[in-house]
Amino acid sequence: MQAFTYHAPRSVNxxxxxxxxxxxxxxxxAGGTDVLVQLRENxxxxxxxxxxxxxxxxxxxxxxxxxxxxxxxxxxxxxxxxSEPAAPYVALLDAAQIIGGWQIQSRATIGGNLCNSSPAAxxxxxxxxxGAEVEYATPTGTQTCCVSEFCTGPGKNVMNGQGLxxxxxxxxxxxxxxxAYERFIPRYEMDIAVASAGAYIELADDxxxxxxxxxLGAVGPKAILATQPADALIGQTPSDELIEDVARQAAxxxxxxxxxxxxxxxRQQLTYVLVKRTLHTALLRAAGQVVSHHPR
Amino acid sequence: xxxxxxxxxxxxxxxxxxxxDFLCEPRxxxxxxxxxxxxxxxxxxxxxxxxxxxxxxxxxGEPVNSCIVLxxxxxxxxxxxxxxxxxxxxxxxIQQCFLEGAALQCGICTPGFIVAAKALLDKKPNPSEEExxxxxxxxxxxxxxxxxxxxxxxxASERIQAGSTPKQNPQxxxxxxxxxxxxx
Numbered sequence: 461m462q463a464f465t466y467h468a469p470r471s472v473n474x475x476x477x478x479x480x481x482x483x484x485x486x487x488x489x490a491g492g493t494d495v496l497v498q499l500r501e502n503x504x505x506x507x508x509x510x511x512x513x514x515x516x517x518x519x520x521x522x523x524x525x526x527x528x529x530x531x532x533x534x535x536x537x538x539x540x541x542x543s544e545p546a547a548p549y550v551a552l553l554d555a556a557q558i559i560g561g562w563q564i565q566s567r568a569t570i571g572g573n574l575c576n577s578s579p580a581a582x583x584x585x586x587x588x589x590x591g592a593e594v595e596y597a598t599p600t601g602t603q604t605c606c607v608s609e610f611c612t613g614p615g616k617n618v619m620n621g622q623g624l625x626x627x628x629x630x631x632x633x634x635x636x637x638x639x640a641y642e643r644f645i646p647r648y649e650m651d652i653a654v655a656s657a658g659a660y661i662e663l664a665d666d667x668x669x670x671x672x673x674x675x676l677g678a679v680g681p682k683a684i685l686a687t688q689p690a691d692a693l694i695g696q697t698p699s700d701e702l703i704e705d706v707a708r709q710a711a712x713x714x715x716x717x718x719x720x721x722x723x724x725x726x727r728q729q730l731t732y733v734l735v736k737r738t739l740h741t742a743l744l745r746a747a748g749q750v751v752s753h754h755p756r
Numbered sequence: 757x758x759x760x761x762x763x764x765x766x767x768x769x770x771x772x773x774x775x776x777d778f779l780c781e782p783r784x785x786x787x788x789x790x791x792x793x794x795x796x797x798x799x800x801x802x803x804x805x806x807x808x809x810x811x812x813x814x815x816x817g818e819p820v821n822s823c824i825v826l827x828x829x830x831x832x833x834x835x836x837x838x839x840x841x842x843x844x845x846x847x848x849x850i851q852q853c854f855l856e857g858a859a860l861q862c863g864i865c866t867p868g869f870i871v872a873a874k875a876l877l878d879k880k881p882n883p884s885e886e887e888x889x890x891x892x893x894x895x896x897x898x899x900x901x902x903x904x905x906x907x908x909x910x911x912a913s914e915r916i917q918a919g920s921t922p923k924q925n926p927q928x929x930x931x932x933x934x935x936x937x938x939x940x
Binding site for chain 2: 464509754
């Protein structure tokens with residue numbers, strides 16, 4: 461690996477100052493499962509590596525005052541999977557437990573997965589479905605944006621190498637709600653999504669759908685929030701026909717590429733199937749059923 | 757390489773219950789330092805990019821790929837490597853069961869599998885087959901396939917549960933061959 465200077469700042473301010481003073485020649489290190497591989501394979505160059513794991517607030521995972529969830533940017537997948545406050549955010553857990561294997565989950569962070577900004581990132585459709593807000597620090601102050609505005613293209617995000625992701629804030633969950641994330645890969649584990657979907661459903665007292673969010677992954681330059689199809693669910697009583705119809709609408713929003721892992725047509729068909737499945741799973745979970753695709 | 761190399765850093769850590777102090781460059785991976793500086797060569801370099809799990813070690817009890825951990829990151833932390841699994845020359849039940857179950861061929865992946873299996877059985881002493889396969893998904897074997905490995909972890913789980921001390925096999929090689937023949 462190329463030579464660099466290692467920094468382990470103790471505060472967000474210190475990290476942001478380092479980032480600014482090293483003039484674009486630094487890289488932030490959280491779990492390192494992407495960054496260290498990129499440095500070793502010369503896909504990225506850095507004279508300075510700034511390890512953010514010594515900043516206490518970035519490793520915190522807690523319920524917020526409004527009943528939502530605050531996730532520090534250096535929280536690992538393992539930490540998330542074993543945390544009580546995160547347990548109701550099932551779509552995000554679905555994603556966290558299939559990001560690599562156990563060795564990767566011990567190190568990889570949800571924040572890093574978002575900052576790496578891969579269109580196929582597993583956590584991003586889950587974050588979109590759960591309505592996450594991103595807080596990031598820059599030399600000019602702290603900024604926030606909706607997670608749907610954070611990634612701007614493959615490997616790119618609004619921070620443009622000048623900011624530090626501080627935390628992700630997830631909306632409070634409705635009393636009768638469920639969420640799910642699923643991806644398609646050609647094998648059982650340890651692969652990158654060919655297509656993926658995340659869904660969140662909140663039911664009103666009369667059993668109709670009060671809130672719905674649907675997100676699509678790996679079928680565009682960034683994950684897609686399928687707003688219109690999700691809105692078509694609102695006020696409706698859940699039924700197979702309704703889900704079928706909404707899943708077909710959602711699939712029309714997919715703009716995938718042809719590559720060795722799947723054709724455009726295949727990914728569009730997968731999007732339809734995965735949206736259908738995640739909506740079904742989210743509804744079952746809203747009804748209080750435990751639906752688990754993997755041992756946790 | 758432009759400029760001079762950054763200064764080496766002094767790192768203190770605990771490996772297999774022993775204190776270690778070493779100097780390393782920031783760019784060195786934990787795997788490089790374990791193998792090249794500390795002569796702990798049990799962890800293997802397979803892919804060197806976090807895919808194969810041959811370099812698995814436990815960092816504060818959690819399995820990690822040591823090829824994608826910087827050595828400077830283990831300051832003050834606790835590590836367990838394959839060298840720390842056996843107890844004073846007596847094989848751990850997982851090691852013994854891998855031997856008896858012929859759960860290896862070339863052996864490169866074996867230290868990683870054993871360390872990951874130890875992490876699993878420490879957390880979940882009686883895992884289902886699905887749980888074993890899921891926990892070991894980050895370890896790749898290109899020789900035997902996974903059935904013998906999974907069966908050996910199941911056998912180790914039973915042995916640990918039964919509380920029996922592992923028996924030393926006087927002729928492990930012969931037993932391996934006999935078992936391999938039986939299974940073919």
